[in-house]
Amino acid sequence: MSGDDSTIGRALGGLVDASAIERILISLAALGLSVVVGAVVVLISGWVLSPCPSAPFATLGGLGEFCYNPIEVYWVLLKGAFGSTFNLATTLQETTLLLFTGLSVAVAFRAGMFNIGTQGQLVLGALGTGLSVLWVAPVVPAGLVGGVVLVAVGLLVGAAVGGFWGAIPGALKAYADANEVITTIMLNFVATGIAFTLVSEVFKDPGSQTVQTRFVPEYAQLPALVLGIDGFSMLALVGGLALAGLVYWVLRGTSFGYDLRTSGVQPDAAEYGGVDAKKTMVSSMALSGALGGVGGAVYVLMVAGQWQSGIPSLGFDGITVSILAGNNPIGVVPAALLFGALKGGSLVIEFDLAVPQQLVGVLRGLVILFVAMPEFFRMAGIRYGYGDDEPAVATDGGTPREGGADDGGDSE
Template sequence: MSSVSDTDESKSRLERIAGYLLDATVLERIGIAVGATAFALLIGLVIVALAGYDPFRFATQLVVGAFGSERAIARTLRFSTLFVLAGLAVAVAFRAGVFNIGVQGQFVVGGIACVMSIIWTAPYLPTGTVGGVLLIGIGVVNAIVFGGLYGALPGALKAYAGANEIITTIMLNFIAIGVVGWLVNGPFRGEEATSVRTEQLPDYVAFPQVVFSDPNFSVVGFGIAVLSVIGVAFVLTRTRYGYDMVTSGYQATAARFSGVDSKQTIVATMTLSGMIAGLTGAVFAIMIQGSYTDPAGIGNYGFDGIAVSLLAANNPIGVVPAGILFGGLESAGSHIQIRSDVPVQLINGIIGLVVLFVAVPELFRMIGARMGLGGDDR
């Protein structure tokens, strides 16, 4: 251990952290994220105006719909919970240089695994709070395991068969949605279900309502997301496994030099990413749905997770503000759908634009340099 005294050590550590935070690259990344979002929103408003609506009213509704009331905030946090978790799943993989586009599929597989494991084991366990906690535990573990396996598959195919993970994971998304869609409409369909869905989860299987009373949101869910972020950030920055993964993402040749087995790392990364995606599915199923419906119609959380992660420059901590921002957009979308004629799909288009602009940091460096905003450190 280091011979430096404790106070000295903590001081130098503080200085170091401050150094990181003030790091030009971190500031630059934040600048790019803000620029990309602002630019995309601006284009969105122009489109609203061109489509013949009032852009100012639209902008107001965006803000009101996202943060204007307690209900809006709860709704925003509901979406944010999923975006943060899905974004985290993507960020883990992208950090390690593996393009897991399959978070959506792993999310669906995790979700159905969670619901079915709870439904099948519920008869054997006591009802009430104890049973609820146990069942949630069982559901979450199953979601994580199955999500992880569904992520490990394309990881193994990439590592040992050379199959491009971008394409295999996209195909696996279609497959997961198709198979689960068939299951919930056939073998897994609830006996009393009037629509296409599984049986309902027992009502004691739910997160407690604290602070907000929204049937589809619990602070516990958001807490799980934040804890996952902290856990992943810890693994990536403080453990040697995280170092191996991140180094592989930055520079595979150097990772190999340092003794990293690249194939194992790919599989491990995809598994971890899939596990988080599975957890996302569990939170979605327990907190929001209470059963499982046809995944073709449950929202593209896995894809939006890509946008969240990219906006956060694949930084696990950055996923939190990015997820909240996207949660706000989505929440505002729900609001706008009711309160205005502007088609809500615009929000998805704007998210696409955010991703596009995030892909082009050079553009914002140039704009920054033109505007005299410290473009000179490059």
């Protein structure tokens, strides 16, 4: 076992060597603990607020009043996420978008790259999608066939634009040794500025006072189908789930994915084994950016129907989703659902209960923090050599030999 034999070392080693089932159980235990801690926070917050603006939840002698009922708060949170068709559609809409941004961040992280620029890749991908659909729409027939063509064009252009924007920090890292954290953060601002300027000066909807493009044709927007609620399409959700499976297969079942993963865990050993580290950096960031660009395309085709300023911070939320998932493409699915439910349910708490918005944010943050921390420490343990699993690198940089060790990122 690498590392030291201290209590901390043994704990980190145990997290690194934990099986998939053990990691799921740890995450569930962390989720339960976050609920308990959150309930205590709700009680204390209501006690500090007393006297209550409305009827108190409980009064305990000399302790004073408790204004908020933690059970009611969590029940409303759950009901707000799944309690009606509209609430379910809102949760699944957020989940669908976070699938793409979570996958984007996860791919880069698995390659040892920190892509903080998914938001910029999403913004430009969304703009490319909106403009390309508007340009192509006049030359395709209206209706189902034309809609399929326009959706395909929009998704491809969104992926291409996002991939190009993601490849830039990858190339800067590979050939100029520029820190990708700094460059991706800076490129977020550049992307937002470019998109805002292009739309406000060239492509602005002449009938609107806000900075936005014209709406894409209705037949080019993803249909609601099952739930019948505008803003969510089951097609997009199914496509996101299929993409998660495809990304998992690429990372686990192809030589490119193996090169990408080993470069992220042991770059020196991977390069010694024949992996082109510079090419891998650029291609992994391009793939990451393409996934972010697809997220932008889905935002335009499913939610907004146009490019508009003020796109939500889905790219930054994708970082949280990826960390919650342990950078596992399959794990991104439940992580995105959890995050989507928290965002959807917290909106209802603010409307239905007299609970401050800041307290709702604390409850969301506690869930994310408790669930993410075991995986964070596990990633730290892998980075600093704890645990028994050592990544194997094939001498030709290709698929590892049968029975070889893995990188520890997706223990089964």
